[in-house]
Amino acid sequence: MSYQNILTEQQGKNLIITINREDKLNALNVQTLQEIKAAVIEANSNSEIKGIILTGSGQKAFAAGADIAEFVNFNQAEGSEMSQKGHEVMFSIERSAKPVIAAVNGFALGGGCELAMACHLRVASSNARFGQPEVNLGVIPGYAGTQRLIQLIGKGKATELLLTGDAIKADEALSLGLVNYVVEQNELLNKCTEILEKIAQKSPMAIAKTISCINAYFEDGTN
Numbered sequence: 001m002s003y004q005n006i007l008t009e010q011q012g013k014n015l016i017i018t019i020n021r022e023d024k025l026n027a028l029n030v031q032t033l034q035e036i037k038a039a040v041i042e043a044n045s046n047s048e049i050k051g052i053i054l055t056g057s058g059q060k061a062f063a064a065g066a067d068i069a070e071f072v073n074f075n076q077a078e079g080s081e082m083s084q085k086g087h088e089v090m091f092s093i094e095r096s097a098k099p100v101i102a103a104v105n106g107f108a109l110g111g112g113c114e115l116a117m118a119c120h121l122r123v124a125s126s127n128a129r130f131g132q133p134e135v136n137l138g139v140i141p142g143y144a145g146t147q148r149l150i151q152l153i154g155k156g157k158a159t160e161l162l163l164t165g166d167a168i169k170a171d172e173a174l175s176l177g178l179v180n181y182v183v184e185q186n187e188l189l190n191k192c193t194e195i196l197e198k199i200a201q202k203s204p205m206a207i208a209k210t211i212s213c214i215n216a217y218f219e220d221g222t223n
C-alpha cells in the first residue's frame, strides 16, 4: 500500500513506520492516524514481519500532538468522530498480535504521547519530552491518554501531568515507568531492534496471547 504521511520500511524481520510530517513536528492529522492503523494491520497479516517500530521523522519530534490546525474549528460532532477514530487507531496498535515499540525521538505531546502509550513498549532518546498539554487548549486527551497514563505511571503523577499540562523529560519518564529505556538518539532504532529480536525468538502465538492477556487486564479501563 502507498502512503502520503508515513514511510514504511522493512528492516530484517521488523517494519519501521515513520511519521513523515517533519515540518509540522509530525502532528497527527486524521489521515496520518489512518495510515498508521493501515500499516499496523498490514504488518500483522505479513508473515515476514515479526515486530513493528513506530517513530517520527527528524530528530525533534515523535509527534507533537493531534494536528491543531485540523481540529481547531471542529464542532462537537466532529470532535467526537475524531476521538472515536483515534481510539480505533490506538486499539489497532495496542491489540496488534505483533509487538509494537515506540521509538520516541523527541516531543511526544498530546496525541503523540497517547500514540506512544498505545504501543507495547517505549524507548526514548535523551532529548524526548512527554506531556498531555490538552488542558492548555481547553480540551482533554481524546485518545484514552487519561486512562493509559494512569495505567503506566499511577493515578497520582498522571493526575498532576493531566491537570497541569506539564511536560517531562526522558529521564523523569524513565523513572516514572512511562518509558522502558532512554538512549542517545543515534542508538534509538538499534535498541528497539535488539528488544524485538529477543521477542522474535519466542513463539509468535505465545507473544500474541500474552499481549491479549495484558490487554484483558485493562479492558474496562480503556473502553
Ligand code: COA
Pocket: 023, 024, 025, 027, 028, 064, 065, 066, 067, 068, 069, 107, 109, 110, 111, 133, 134, 137
Ligand atoms: N498541530 C499542528 N501543527 C503543529 C503542532 C500540532 N500539534 N505542533 C507543532 N506544529 C507545527 C507548528 O505550527 C509549526 O508549523 P509552521 O512552521 O507551519 O508554523 C511547526 O510545527 C513547528 O512548530 P514550532 O511551534 O514552530 O516549534 P517549536 O520548536 O517552537 O515548539 C513545541 C515545539 C512542540 C513546543 C510546539 O510546537 C508546541 O507547543 N506544539 C503544540 C503541542 C500541543 O499542544 N500538542 C497537543 C495538541 S492537542
